[in-house]
Amino acid sequence: MASTEDTIAVRISKELADRIISGAIEPGSRLRQDHVAEEFNTSHVPVREAFRRLEAQGLAISEPRRGVRVASFDLGEVREVAEMRAALEVLALRHAAPHLTASILDQAEEATKAGDKSRDVRSWEEANRTFHRLILAPCNMPRLLSTIDDLHAASARFLFAAWRSEWETRTDQDHRAILSALRQGNTESAAATLGRHVQWIGQKPVKTASGKTRDAFAIVG
Amino acid sequence: MASTEDTIAVRISKELADRIISGAIEPGSRLRQDHVAEEFNTSHVPVREAFRRLEAQGLAISEPRRGVRVASFDLGEVREVAEMRAALEVLALRHAAPHLTASILDQAEEATKAGDKSRDVRSWEEANRTFHRLILAPCNMPRLLSTIDDLHAASARFLFAAWRSEWETRTDQDHRAILSALRQGNTESAAATLGRHVQWIGQKPVKTASGKTRDAFAIVG
């Protein structure tokens, strides 16, 4: 584990980010620094730094002297993230394409198969993120990649909020089409498919706490 | 002034960001928290929080237990920021276009004129940023806009590094073409011009500290 490498603030921010993404902490609920500090057996200063990180990732919002709450989201933000991902991932793929090797594409295919076999949201999300990371990383644009990472975190949050428990396995044709186009050197076709792919927003009725059912939305690509 | 509204950490981060962008602090130089704390008459804790903010904006990089330095940049990063801006500003404009009013376009034209009249880099940059903000803000996508803001900060940094003192006035045809297309309701044409516009990278020989001359690059749109 890299826990000893990281500073305490980083460790706390990673743990909190994981909880927010997984839905363990509800949107809108307050993050109390003293409570967090107590839980992690530290003082409140590293906790504050962790909050600043979460804020930058868009996972929390802080109002001066009024504390920090975990960010809430609506359908509008789901669409926003989807469109940003489309624009940026297409850009990344165009630059990555020339540097893609057969080995990388094979690994990406493995990730796709792993996603198809997934029986729960969590493992599907991980496989999906692996696929996207694999084909985009060779673009060699660190700033772009880190922005895309933050967007993927947001996507995962939407996804877990909607598909909390149930998940039906499905075969991802888009991933296969993208890989096939890349293998043939047809970058534009791959980019176009990718652009459509990440904007595919799934819809699903979920039961709210009050017993009613409403529609939940999430990016499924 | 909003200084009393903001927390000390925010005030420090804004001031430091301004210095980094303007080039007052050189890339690669260290930011020492005790020195900064002393200058702003505070302790080091709010300074640390300010550093986290700068880190998130890509203006500083922090290595655990080794302190934080002003981020350096090269031609590759200039290109990277230019392409990210192109992708995201085009996206923003497509969504903003339906909500643009004649009043907004008039203000944007004023900003363009102000830019053309500017006799120094700093005021040109401000006018240019105002133009872009005006036509993009109505897209109503907060996350997208804040990402674009960070990219504009990076652009300004490249610009000031290259055009430290000299600046020749020039009339911005692209801005006028964009406005004209928008007035005619031709969103696609405006978007296409904008996409090309922000990828226009200027080149200029500058004298380094050692007396040699090298080429400097910056986004001029």
Added chain:
DNA sequence: AGTTCGAAAATTATCTATAATTCGAATCCA
């Protein structure tokens, strides 16, 4: 009786001051 306004108390964030690690550099000895 219910509601609204106000003040006091408790909770919470923010900042200051102090202590403990850790990394780098200079010095000393072989």
Added chain:
DNA sequence: TGGATTCGAATTATAGATAATTTTCGAACT
């Protein structure tokens, strides 16, 4: 000259003090 050790400087973490906000409780008024 080269390596190891000690010293120094700076980051990281802790604890305590301060300021602001929210909440609660009570009284007065509708």
